[in-house]
Amino acid sequence: MSKYAQHAAPADAEQRRQAPKTVCYQVEQLPEYNHDFYQRARANLTKVDEVIVDPRDAASFKVPAGHFFRITSVEGAQVGDLNLFNANDINERFFSGKTRQLHASHVSTGDRLWSNMPNLRAIATITHDTLDWYGWDEDGASVHDVIGTRCDPYTNHMLTQTDYHYCCHSNLTRALAKHLDVPTAQAEPFVHDVLNVFMCTGFIKDTHQYFMKASPVRPGDYIEFFAEIDLLGVLSACPGGDCGSSHSDDKTPCYPLKVEVFKADDDTLADWEGAADNGYDGSHGL
Numbered sequence: 001m002s003k004y005a006q007h008a009a010p011a012d013a014e015q016r017r018q019a020p021k022t023v024c025y026q027v028e029q030l031p032e033y034n035h036d037f038y039q040r041a042r043a044n045l046t047k048v049d050e051v052i053v054d055p056r057d058a059a060s061f062k063v064p065a066g067h068f069f070r071i072t073s074v075e076g077a078q079v080g081d082l083n084l085f086n087a088n089d090i091n092e093r094f095f096s097g098k099t100r101q102l103h104a105s106h107v108s109t110g111d112r113l114w115s116n117m118p119n120l121r122a123i124a125t126i127t128h129d130t131l132d133w134y135g136w137d138e139d140g141a142s143v144h145d146v147i148g149t150r151c152d153p154y155t156n157h158m159l160t161q162t163d164y165h166y167c168c169h170s171n172l173t174r175a176l177a178k179h180l181d182v183p184t185a186q187a188e189p190f191v192h193d194v195l196n197v198f199m200c201t202g203f204i205k206d207t208h209q210y211f212m213k214a215s216p217v218r219p220g221d222y223i224e225f226f227a228e229i230d231l232l233g234v235l236s237a238c239p240g241g242d243c244g245s246s247h248s249d250d251k252t253p254c255y256p257l258k259v260e261v262f263k264a265d266d267d268t269l270a271d272w273e274g275a276a277d278n279g280y281d282g283s284h285g286l
């Protein structure tokens, strides 16, 4: 409740508060996650690329449709901020808000990463997550959130009146600009809300403020995705490190993250058709 609340509750407030909950989206109507298919496809993986993301920096990588990619913690607990684009058209990119609405505030194996409108389709599927044991803790926190956006120098400046240039937003901007070979000002508008890989977050029970706690990730832990379309990924190793204390500064120890790209089993993929278009006619009633 706002500390400036001025209105007395009506006589039927309790009754109004007890209206039944309805899950907003009938997600059971989505195509079901085909666990057997993905497990067969990942049974015979051939590594085709590896990228190391330096601490407090970002790097890009490409994942052809039908390949897998894996983000692995190496050396120490480290959170990653992930942007995903259609590699052939960066106007299509990951839509964290809709992913949150369709799945939950945090994602794991079987959840999909959806793209923005007007494409709105599954561009990646999570196929393995070594932190799936964490579940929800007593604070209501979990890992791999699609709640937060990304640490950025603008919010940091508003709050601290200092300029810090290695926030995830800036790291992602520099890496995307480098990949596209354009100035940072041209790349920046394409940087979008992230999947907070390995980050452990929730909402404070009474105030509902977004909180973070030290990531439970250990070196060797990884999260793995199947590329439903040709993907361009950009990953930042957050200056917050394990995001257990501060971010947007150089105070916290930070570690690299490893990205590996794998070719899947050919036989399993023989009948795979790739991500279908959304299907909406796009007329908006006109």
Ligand SMILES: [Zn+2]
Pocket: 081, 150, 151, 167, 168, 169, 237, 238, 239, 240, 247
């Ligand atoms: Zn960050």
